[in-house]
Amino acid sequence: MNEERNVARAIESLRCADEIVVVDSGSTDRTVEIAQNLGARVVESGWPGFANQKNYAAAQAANDWILSLDADESLSEALEAEIWRLKKTGPQFDAYTMPRMARYLGRWIRHSGWYPDRKTRLYRRGSGRFEGAAHDSFRTSAKVGRLRGDLLHHAFATREEHEATVEAYSAAAALELFAQGKRRTSGAPSIAPAWTFFRRIILQAGFLDGRRGWQIARMSARYTRLKYAKLAQLSRGESLANSSAERDDPARSPTP
Numbered sequence: 001m002n003e004e005r006n007v008a009r010a011i012e013s014l015r016c017a018d019e020i021v022v023v024d025s026g027s028t029d030r031t032v033e034i035a036q037n038l039g040a041r042v043v044e045s046g047w048p049g050f051a052n053q054k055n056y057a058a059a060q061a062a063n064d065w066i067l068s069l070d071a072d073e074s075l076s077e078a079l080e081a082e083i084w085r086l087k088k089t090g091p092q093f094d095a096y097t098m099p100r101m102a103r104y105l106g107r108w109i110r111h112s113g114w115y116p117d118r119k120t121r122l123y124r125r126g127s128g129r130f131e132g133a134a135h136d137s138f139r140t141s142a143k144v145g146r147l148r149g150d151l152l153h154h155a156f157a158t159r160e161e162h163e164a165t166v167e168a169y170s171a172a173a174a175l176e177l178f179a180q181g182k183r184r185t186s187g188a189p190s191i192a193p194a195w196t197f198f199r200r201i202i203l204q205a206g207f208l209d210g211r212r213g214w215q216i217a218r219m220s221a222r223y224t225r226l227k228y229a230k231l232a233q234l235s236r237g238e239s240l241a242n243s244s245a246e247r248d249d250p251a252r253s254p255t256p
Helices: 007-012 031-037 050-060 077-089 159-179 188-203 206-235
Strands: 021-024 041-044 065-067 073-075 095-098 100-104 107-109 119-124 128-131 137-140 144-146 151-156
Touching (some): 007 031, 007 073, 021 031, 021 050, 031 041, 041 050, 050 128, 107 206, 159 206, 188 206
Parallel strands (some): 021 041
Antiparallel strands (some): 073 151, 095 119, 100 107
């Protein structure tokens, strides 16, 4: 939805694909026009949630192998070359993971728990499906292979974009916890944010990403704090009326 800034880059990186299907959920900008002009088949769909939308997109594809990308992602040349080789030699597995590298505030992030951030995005139809609300992931019982080339994630150009996504993801996470029957948070609201910051900046070497690493650690701690605060709201019978959790773009954050 409203991805005119990104969609051309994503489509143009898919030279290894025999067919490109773009699922749009009500764009009011030039997203659909750009996608169609680049030869993609555009399918309109309402917003059923992150995982459900990816599963719906896969169901629209004509071929047996699915390569699932978000609008703000693209294939690196190395990853594209690997996929070409798989097409030539034949796959040995029913699904493949690939490392995802995020571009944050103008630079690529190689630490902070954001890399390698492996995602299963290439898979044989019927071998599994996407699940999850706040953070969708591909679930499969098949043996999964590993690709080495990077999936490029053009995540946040500004701090404001990151803040908006933290708000949305924390609400989605709280709703998911609430739906699972979780109510009490014990000492988590006071301990978890500090632990999250420490893990990002020290254990996951965020300090090596410079000021961006510190910003990622701070925003991760904020996400954790907000998640438990919003769960407490739901437990008190309050709604998250101002949340965009059920509609925000699932591609925006590698791991808030």
